[in-house]
Amino acid sequence: MSRSIRILLVLGCLATFSLFSCESDSVGESTEPSLIVKFRFDKNQQRLNNLGQPSTVAAGNAALSPDFHSISAHYFELAQTAYTQLGQGAVLYHAPETNLGGANAIDFSQAKIVGEDEVFLSIPFSQIAAGNYEWVRVSLAYQNYGISVRQAGVDYPGTLASFVGFNTYIGSHSIGNNFFDIEGNRKQGYWAFALDDYPYSIDGQAPEGATTVPNPLASTSPIPAGSCVVTGQFSQPLQITGTETHDVIVTLSLSINKSFEWHEVTADGKYEPAIGESVVDMGLRGLIPSHEVAP
Template structure:
């Protein structure tokens, strides 16, 4: 991802007291800023839920997704490994709603990042002075490209041409929802819009493929549920996150220090591992994702969070 700016605006409740019409009003956005840049990295270490290195288990296969969009619901800083989840310093938090019944993340309100806009920038005056060893973010949404095989199309896709071999690899686009519960009005996968108008639990996804194969126009849209979502948290024993959430945790190699009366910007990079993060049950052991043969997605969580302070 390239480093460009996404300015996230929040209502900070700033009061202006005793200002005459001739007195300048202080601009709360002026001054040094905390800039947090998100980088999706397929070469970063692949971790399990407890932050330990892990490989793809026998019987499964996985691939690195071609990432397009990351949606976040919450971003926070934590002084140490004993800081409870709900006592960190919140940098950003988006809306929840009861429109679908139970309280859920409002999908439309999430903070979205892509290749061109991948930096959250907030005034340092809004960030509590202190030393922070850990970073956390609630990942609500991911959109990315994958490759899968059409084996089984002869029987599963209506009007599939008899003279076309279905052992073909095609590109698909996945839109996946990782939050504990997300209210979705509608969402666009690639070219098609999916209407939900309700809540979806963690693991819900849509997969779309649109293209032409030897004159046959293929338009496939499927929806499914991944049974698990990996949520790395290396301090689970001292600071667990809410069950079913996708609040990922990473430790700074050297603590992030927010000084009093800062004069310069502070820049932070958050590397998020997508190393073989799209994982499925590989029924025939050929390493290809073949949903038309009944192979199912088993995990689509991110695989580690690695924050660092940069110059």
């Protein structure tokens, strides 16, 4: 397969939803030394915009740092340099997709959902090309977290399910005892919310193109519009030789610093959907990857 064709296929799977099969649709358990990938959520990590620059909450909006429960991603890539184009690094994971909903979409029924510091991927080093990797690209797909909503002057805890992948086919999903039967595709920005202690639930859609996806390499290695490929740089490059004797843990620290953002009707910093305050942005606000040899 030529280099130009491979680039088109990768961009197709992330942006135009054409059928595509990456190097590996699933990663099984292995007894040989492996690269272990985990997530971490940091409310104090710098809040970035789409270009990877420091960002404040837009005028007329408010935001909060949610209480993260779990996350899922559908694409993982190690990139050698800032000039390595999307898909030209080591593409190590691509979750299952489906066209049951018409256009190609992430298959939510097969998503691997994990909590903080749980193993998301375990990839034997024998399946990774040797080299020095400076950057990580991870396409996020699903988030589940706690937020507070205000109703008639009282704050109530609830749980929000956030779908930030380019397009997701959802048969059904649930929040506690609340079930959402979808049986179709939902574009980036679909969300569902349920109160924790009361029988109330609702779902909706954030504006198209409003989801923040930080990419500090926008000028040298852009990502397709509508994708959720968050990009971050190791403080020290990850060197893979092919002769590793121990596991190496890569931790993807995601900024959740005011990552849930809404348009305010009453300027009080409280999310009040009952008075028409609407969800604007649920994108993660930055990625700092790190690596260490497992003990």
